[in-house]
Amino acid sequence: MITIKNSKEIELMREACKVVALVYEELEKVIKPGMSTYEIDVIAEEKMRSLGAIPAEKGYDVGIPGIPPYPASVCVSINDEVIHGVPSKDKIIKEGDIVSIDTVALKNGYNGDAARTFIVGKGTKEAQKLIEVTKQAFFEGLKYAKVGNRVGDISHAIGEFVWSKGYDVVREYQGHGIGKDMHEDPGIPNYGKAGRGARLQEGMTICIEPMVMEGDPYIVELEDGWTIVTEDGSNAAHYENTVLITKNGPEILTMTREEKKREGVK
Ligand code: MF3
Ligand code: CO
Numbered sequence: 001m002i003t004i005k006n007s008k009e010i011e012l013m014r015e016a017c018k019v020v021a022l023v024y025e026e027l028e029k030v031i032k033p034g035m036s037t038y039e040i041d042v043i044a045e046e047k048m049r050s051l052g053a054i055p056a057e058k059g060y061d062v063g064i065p066g067i068p069p070y071p072a073s074v075c076v077s078i079n080d081e082v083i084h085g086v087p088s089k090d091k092i093i094k095e096g097d098i099v100s101i102d103t104v105a106l107k108n109g110y111n112g113d114a115a116r117t118f119i120v121g122k123g124t125k126e127a128q129k130l131i132e133v134t135k136q137a138f139f140e141g142l143k144y145a146k147v148g149n150r151v152g153d154i155s156h157a158i159g160e161f162v163w164s165k166g167y168d169v170v171r172e173y174q175g176h177g178i179g180k181d182m183h184e185d186p187g188i189p190n191y192g193k194a195g196r197g198a199r200l201q202e203g204m205t206i207c208i209e210p211m212v213m214e215g216d217p218y219i220v221e222l223e224d225g226w227t228i229v230t231e232d233g234s235n236a237a238h239y240e241n242t243v244l245i246t247k248n249g250p251e252i253l254t255m256t257r258e259e260k261k262r263e264g265v266k
Pocket of ligand 1: 056057058060070074075084102103104113207209240
């Protein structure tokens, strides 16, 4: 079911989303080579709790027998790990690694969800380009996040942009509506036909989240039941924001003012 948020709910969405923005403001400053992905998890959890939120991913249960509830506060996926990397004391971040982090904060009953991909240190030109294209794919989709457009308009813009750059998108996972639930309707694939799918309405809150890979668009789920890697071992990146549909266009809720300035967002 697609939920339309009233002005009170939109304020609560803003608050939850602001927590996520502040988590990234903090993580960006502290991620260093030699750190474990578990340390990132602890810092993110502490930040969320200090802001009156809880990490909604912890204990998240997809309800499929054999798949355990998600065991950590955030997802940290390195290099060929695409999404849902499970933080561990044994996973040490190295100089040049591509580190994708996905955070969902639950505050006062509402969820905010965003992902960022960082390079630790300078990284290769290829890694920088992959991350740049993934972020830009989000903004290409965002251009179509307007009242009266359809979900397929966003999906189409993302897929065509990524393919035009010689990369590919993950097919099995997609963006989504968000609110009281982390995942609400509509699903928002990262490829598809323009003019198809649900119509966008004022008061919808949606997550647009391109997952982009350098190689073939095939993924494998690891034995932990969560970590998704590329089948061919190529690198991948993820970029996501929670977006409010307004009659004046889309508003990104999961960015600080500083980040908006840096990204040239009004
Ligand atoms: N935050 C992810 C998304 O973008 C979902 C994470 S699954 C979880 O939809 F198990 F980690 F919660
Ligand atoms: Co999401």
